[in-house]
Amino acid sequence: MLNKLFKFYGGVKPPSNKTLSNALPIVQAPLPSRLVVPLHQSIGGMPRPVVQAGERVLKGQLIGQADGWLSAAVHAPTSGTVLEVAMHVRPHVSGLDSLCVVIEPDGQDEWIAHGPPDIATMSPADICNYLQQHGVVGLGGAGFPTHGKLTATPAVPMAELIINAAECEPYITCDDLLMRERADDIVRGIAVFRDMLKPQSVIIGVEDNKPEAIAAMRAAVDAQNEAFSVVAVPTLYPAGGAKQLIRVLTGKEVPGSMRSTADMGVQVFNVGTAYAAWRAIGHGEPLISRIVTLTGNVRQAHNVEALIGTPMNELLQLAQPHPDTDGIIMGGPMMGFLVPNESAPIVKTSNCLIAHSERLFPPKAPEMPCIRCGACARACPHELQPFELYWHARAKDFGKTQQYNIFDCIECGCCSFVCPSRIPLVQYFRFAKSEIWAREREKKAADEAKTRFEFKQFREEREKAEKAEKLAKAAAAQAAKKAAEAAAAAAAAGDAPDAPPADKAPDVAVDPAQAAKKAAIEAAMARAKAQREAAQVKNTDDLTPEQAKAMADIEARRQQAGIAEPATTTETKPE
Amino acid sequence: MMFAPAPFLLKDASVSQVMTQVCLALIPGIAAYAWLVGPAILVQLVIASLTAVAAEAAMLKLRGKPLAMFLSDGSAIVTAWLIALTFPPLAPWWLVVTGTLFAIVIAKHLYGGLGQNPFNPAMVAFAACIVSFPALMSQWPSVGLQMPLLDQLNVILGLAPRVDALSGATPLDAMKTALKLGEGQIDIAHLLANQDIYGNFAGRGWEWVATGYLLGGLWLWRRKLVTWHAPVAFLAAMVLVSGALWLYQPASFASPVFHLLSGGTMLGAFFIITDPVSGCTTPRGKLIFGFSAGLLAYIIRVFGGYPDGVAFAVLLMNLSAPLIDQLTQPRIFGMKGRQS
Structure with missing residues (x-):
């Protein structure tokens, strides 16, 4: 193999526990009693529901329309009846609800008409659109819509296309089994990505604890005559972090602040994503199922192909959890989370369910003070100083945490794993990050309000000035007209010895600025009066007949007494 | 529903493991030391350890901290051993006790306890004592001094006169x-x-x-x-x-x-x-x-x-x-x- 491997700093070697679940083949999970399909399963816009309660849907039928470019469609995982489109708990650490389409399967699993598109006639944009319509998103964890990563950056030529099959988290074996059993379709999917991105090389990175998967992938690559290299990377958590894998395979370090690795000529896809893309392009099947590892405190750990929307507790039963199971971890034991509600559904990014028990994951010892031993810094793959971050996060000195690059933290958990003081470091960092985000949102809102206010003030000033100018112009025109009339009258009357209008007229004509000022003042006074009147009127609006009568009586008495105000104030009219 | 943050797997590591290993690593040096000057150094290690643990317990109690958790972390023992190993082996008992108290009470707990001390407590103790008791801190046993345990004990406890043999440099x-x-x-x-x-x-x-x-x-x-x-x-x-x-x-x-x-x-x-x-x-x-x-x-x-x-x-x-x-x-x- 001509690939030279590089090392990334830090990393840890937790017990992998993969042999628990990688001995048995993938099993098709039976149809659940009910499917709860969240509409929001990827980064980006929330797909809009296009079905209604009571409607019959077919397997693969569109139920959620992608909303905007960064969004992916959602489909019915099987045929059946839509029970409701309503808020249900989603598999998220928050335990919050999101809009879901609930389907009762009819047991027939009847496909909608589908078939592979004629890819030869499709432009890259068509393929992107096709993948979006078929709901293909990254299956590695973040759920980034795949088409969003297939648009080549014109400025930077694509050097390496990397397929992430490292699967570095302990317990998880879904990618391992997928590669062992379905390597051909994976390689075809990678070929599609290759054709779109035109990279100089394609590298498939697999941790060296998966020899069967590596062999299967190499065989498939050879069988299809592709020039992809399947590279065994040393098993070291988190080698499957995108940036760590890029480092190991290419030596490039993508800075934490750089969102898009494409800017460095590298693009990374999860191996499961390549498979899903080929199911869409090669078979016309939208993403409606995925391989899920069922493991942990169970009698028979194995991998299943489960429909999106299957309730987790129902799915986990297939592995026969032991009676002392007290929770379900979604994801791996390093970065996963205990689902707050076990009836939450499997989504596109659910790669693993671990039955949790205290026997397997003993409760953590109480937190001790940090002794600055630096074990966390030696374990951090992003070369941060977690104990310094912890110090500042704890003190709520969030500016300092940013100075120590808190946003480069990928929350891989290596620091917490090694900490002898048992400090939940990652928790502190999540806390600091969310506090900073909240503050930034607040600041942004305040800034926007300030801008709005300032603009309002500016607009009012401008309108006032415009109005004054208009009035001045009108006044000047009026004066000029009057002067002209006066002159005409004077001319008609002959030489009148005493003609006051003639005296007045030149006055105005000579000094239009003064006239404008006077007009503005008059206009302002008129406005003030109008306002005053409006205000007065408001007080006597909506009177009951009794009140009106009482008021009229009072007015009458006042007038009799001679203290009534004059009915109308003298109006200052120009003429 | 319980809540526990990731990672769920943790390496088998603790502060007391760290401190225990530091103590273990001191053993070859202590063995050579004991061979050189006799059991006096072991006596000093015991005096310092007891003082440190007692001072630690008292300070934890005063500060309202959980006793068992912090006493078992072993950090006080490491400090005590470093003090015993840097003080003269036949120093009177109260000198070691003073040094240890100074280290645990002032250099460690008054600054916030484990993990908070800006100065190395054992070195603070050494510096404080050599400034305060320069003569006693400079009296090292002469070479080849062979004294039985009882005599050494008597010297340390102040029951025997501090003879010339002790006043080497x-x-x-x-x-x-x-x-x-x-x-x-x-x-x-x-x-x-x-x-x-x-x-x-x-x-x-x-x-x-x-x-x-x-x-x-x-x-x-x-x-x-x-x-x-x-x-x-x-x-x-x-x-x-x-x-x-x-x-x-x-x-x-x-x-x-x-x-x-x-x-x-x-x-x-x-x-x-x-x-x-x-x-x-x-x-x-x-x-x-x-x-x-x-x-x-x-x-x-x-x-x-x-x-x-x-x-x-x-x-x-x-x-x-x-x-x-x-x-x-x-x-x-x-x-x-x-x-x-």
Whole structure:
């Protein structure tokens, strides 16, 4: 193999526990009693529901329309009846609800008409659109819509296309089994990505604890005559972090602040994503199922192909959890989370369910003070100083945490794993990050309000000035007209010895600025009066007949007494 | 529904494991020490440990902290052992008790307890006592002094008179005094060859205690409890400066080997400047910390008024550690060769 491997700093070697679940083949999970399909399963816009309660849907039928470019469609995982489109708990650490389409399967699993598109006639944009319509998103964890990563950056030529099959988290074996059993379709999917991105090389990175998967992938690559290299990377958590894998395979370090690795000529896809893309392009099947590892405190750990929307507790039963199971971890034991509600559904990014028990994951010892031993810094793959971050996060000195690059933290958990003081470091960092985000949102809102206010003030000033100018112009025109009339009258009357209008007229004509000022003042006074009147009127609006009568009586008495105000104030009219 | 944050897997590690391993690493040095001066050092270790645990418990209680959790972390024992090993082995019991109390109560708990102390507690104790009781802190047993346990106990407990045999100086101190008295007439080679107090490389017997510390230190490094940076930099500074002066004037300056194996060099290099709480934490910071401490220790021990310079050197560097750390933050992933 001509690939030279590089090392990334830090990393840890937790017990992998993969042999628990990688001995048995993938099993098709039976149809659940009910499917709860969240509409929001990827980064980006929330797909809009296009079905209604009571409607019959077919397997693969569109139920959620992608909303905007960064969004992916959602489909019915099987045929059946839509029970409701309503808020249900989603598999998220928050335990919050999101809009879901609930389907009762009819047991027939009847496909909608589908078939592979004629890819030869499709432009890259068509393929992107096709993948979006078929709901293909990254299956590695973040759920980034795949088409969003297939648009080549014109400025930077694509050097390496990397397929992430490292699967570095302990317990998880879904990618391992997928590669062992379905390597051909994976390689075809990678070929599609290759054709779109035109990279100089394609590298498939697999941790060296998966020899069967590596062999299967190499065989498939050879069988299809592709020039992809399947590279065994040393098993070291988190080698499957995108940036760590890029480092190991290419030596490039993508800075934490750089969102898009494409800017460095590298693009990374999860191996499961390549498979899903080929199911869409090669078979016309939208993403409606995925391989899920069922493991942990169970009698028979194995991998299943489960429909999106299957309730987790129902799915986990297939592995026969032991009676002392007290929770379900979604994801791996390093970065996963205990689902707050076990009836939450499997989504596109659910790669693993671990039955949790205290026997397997003993409760953590109480937190001790940090002794600055630096074990966390030696374990951090992003070369941060977690104990310094912890110090500042704890003190709520969030500016300092940013100075120590808190946003480069990928929350891989290596620091917490090694900490002898048992400090939940990652928790502190999540806390600091969310506090900073909240503050930034607040600041942004305040800034926007300030801008709005300032603009309002500016607009009012401008309108006032415009109005004054208009009035001045009108006044000047009026004066000029009057002067002209006066002159005409004077001319008609002959030489009148005493003609006051003639005296007045030149006055105005000579000094239009003064006239404008006077007009503005008059206009302002008129406005003030109008306002005053409006205000007065408001007080006597909506009177009951009794009140009106009482008021009229009072007015009458006042007038009799001679203290009534004059009915109308003298109006200052120009003429 | 319970809540527990990821990661769910944790390495088997704890503060008490760390401290226990540090204690284990001290055992080769302690064994050599006991062989050299007899059971007195063991008595001192016991006195210091008991005092430290009692002081720790009292302070934890006063501060309202959980007793069992913190007493079992073992940090007080490490401090106690370092105090016992740096004080004269036949020092009266109250001297060790005073030092230990000072370390635990003032240097540790008044600053916030475990993980919060800006200064190395054992070195604070040493500095406080050598300033307050210079005579007692300079009385080291003469070479070849063989006293049975009971006699040693009596001396430590103050039941027997402090005889002349106790009032030796450390090899380092003895050399400094001899060179001063000799007014340039005496050279080091002559001293080493003719005085009982010196062995093959440094102080007779003490060289083997230092080797014991070195062995323990290397084990700590193998166990990844300390990194190589600070010890290597510390020893390198010692070798460089002593080597340069030794080459320049071998008659008045002892060889690097003598300095490496004398006084607190080895104990300091592996067990004191590696203290993470009061030392530097970044790799470059540790190099600067170790090198400067080595340099200062040499200057103080050779040109200063105290028998050894490690304690003061470490305290001075403790002061600078936060600044050094701030200035030596490593470049993070993806930012190497870039403007930060």
